[in-house]
Amino acid sequence: MEVVSQINGCSGDTAGKVIICKAAVAWGPGEPFVIEKVRVEPPQKMEVRVKILYSSICHTDLSAWKGEDEAQRVYPRIFGHEASGIVESVGEGVVDVAVGDHVIPLFNGECGTCRCCQNPNTNTCEKMGVNPMKSTMVHDGQTRFTTADERRQPIYHFLNTSTFSEFTVLESACVVKIDSEAPIKKMTLLSCGLSTGVGAAWNTANVEAGSTVAIFGLGAVGLAVAEGARARGASKIIGVDVNSHKSTIGKQFGITHFINPRDSHKPVHEIIMEMTNEGVDYSFECVGGVEVLRTAFLSTHIGWGTTVMLGIHTTPEMLPLHPMELFRGRKVVASIFGGFKGRTQIPHFAKQCILGVVKLDEFITDELPFEDINSAFKRLVDGRSLRCLLYL
Numbered sequence: 001m002e003v004v005s006q007i008n009g010c011s012g013d014t015a016g017k018v019i020i021c022k023a024a025v026a027w028g029p030g031e032p033f034v035i036e037k038v039r040v041e042p043p044q045k046m047e048v049r050v051k052i053l054y055s056s057i058c059h060t061d062l063s064a065w066k067g068e069d070e071a072q073r074v075y076p077r078i079f080g081h082e083a084s085g086i087v088e089s090v091g092e093g094v095v096d097v098a099v100g101d102h103v104i105p106l107f108n109g110e111c112g113t114c115r116c117c118q119n120p121n122t123n124t125c126e127k128m129g130v131n132p133m134k135s136t137m138v139h140d141g142q143t144r145f146t147t148a149d150e151r152r153q154p155i156y157h158f159l160n161t162s163t164f165s166e167f168t169v170l171e172s173a174c175v176v177k178i179d180s181e182a183p184i185k186k187m188t189l190l191s192c193g194l195s196t197g198v199g200a201a202w203n204t205a206n207v208e209a210g211s212t213v214a215i216f217g218l219g220a221v222g223l224a225v226a227e228g229a230r231a232r233g234a235s236k237i238i239g240v241d242v243n244s245h246k247s248t249i250g251k252q253f254g255i256t257h258f259i260n261p262r263d264s265h266k267p268v269h270e271i272i273m274e275m276t277n278e279g280v281d282y283s284f285e286c287v288g289g290v291e292v293l294r295t296a297f298l299s300t301h302i303g304w305g306t307t308v309m310l311g312i313h314t315t316p317e318m319l320p321l322h323p324m325e326l327f328r329g330r331k332v333v334a335s336i337f338g339g340f341k342g343r344t345q346i347p348h349f350a351k352q353c354i355l356g357v358v359k360l361d362e363f364i365t366d367e368l369p370f371e372d373i374n375s376a377f378k379r380l381v382d383g384r385s386l387r388c389l390l391y392l
């Protein structure tokens, strides 16, 4: 098969050919990313190949790269799922995106035809729903990435996205077309963090005007929940984070009160009870820890309080609740990708974002060249960045 090198800006007709380009490859749990040449195969049936323009870093990339969940340790692997790009070529049978379209990848795909896709009450998809255990394409069980040397070693995919690469191959169910007039750079945030947080407030919890909210973990996801709750007219939005620096940042995103559990003399849920006349209407867990989940649960009002879990839990621990506790009327629900059906609902959400219903720019705290991916990860680990946009 013909091979085209995209290193050093070589361009031209690449459809149907192997592309050699740069990618950030993770060779083992937590090992620094190595920017190296990889071979990217052409898209097969119902697949698209995308030139990535921007990729940011979400905490889910961080947990997976570190191999926190041992069952998911598959290397070498190309991580990254929050991104934007342009369709370079499409495989057989792809009709709803075309070469040149602006797209964002969807880690939680939407096939459009399964029973879940046909049901308006869920964004789970039986065929292309999120599954961090998977690392090869559906069509042939192979990877589309291999090392560029003569070994041609397979490099595994992640979350059906693998966006830490100049080119990636995606299932067509895992991309959504974005209006070419839309600012593509900011649209990057819609492919995970922003949609996840805002959607959890709008779709999963359905926060209403005047209600009270507590958010645990003020990363981009938690702050997007705050934006969603603010836009809905919540009266009190309490942010909880172990990093006091998030207090100042949080104020820009609608956080009205802040608690640092490490500075407080009492259990956090008791402080929230006092602040809210016996508990919030909605609490959101955006950390991924069972202790935090329990505190979020206990912070809600008995009778109707709802806890929405967004954090990804990488340990084998079970829910930190006794079944009898549920008789007090508190609910716990989970939210993946904010409950949005990616291909059918994100275009409308993108329009709302462009109209300014929720903030976008403020989430982009850093921009770095792709080659600086290791320092970008460090900024997230250190709690200094919300989203660092890598430009490829």
Ligand SMILES: NC(=O)c1ccc[n+]([C@@H]2O[C@H](COP(=O)([O-])OP(=O)(O)OC[C@H]3O[C@@H](n4cnc5c(N)ncnc54)[C@H](O)[C@@H]3O)[C@@H](O)[C@H]2O)c1
Binding pocket: 057, 058, 059, 060, 063, 192, 193, 196, 216, 217, 218, 219, 220, 221, 222, 240, 241, 242, 243, 246, 261, 286, 287, 288, 289, 292, 309, 310, 311, 312, 313, 335, 336, 337, 338, 380, 383, 385, 386
């Ligand atoms: N459900 C989904 O679809 C979905 C999508 C994206 C991310 N996530 C998950 O959401 C979580 C947040 O992602 P992010 O990118 O915003 O992460 P982030 O690293 O930017 O933010 C996490 C925040 O939690 C704070 N924190 C850590 N431990 C805490 C504790 N014990 N109590 C209170 N705060 C604490 C940190 O200081 C940090 O500010 C992660 O678990 C991520 O995997 C889920």
Ligand SMILES: *[C@@H]1O[C@H](CO)[C@@H](O)[C@H](O)[C@H]1NC(C)=O
Binding pocket: 127, 128, 129, 130, 131, 134, 135, 136, 137, 138, 157, 158, 159, 160, 171
């Ligand atoms: C994409 O997601 C589907 C559904 O979880 C899975 O079967 C497939 O293996 C994934 N592809 C990749 C490349 O991970």
Ligand SMILES: [Zn+2]
Binding pocket: 058, 059, 060, 061, 081, 082, 192, 193
């Ligand atoms: Zn994410």
Ligand SMILES: [Zn+2]
Binding pocket: 110, 111, 112, 113, 114, 115, 116, 117, 124, 125, 126, 127, 128
């Ligand atoms: Zn489906």
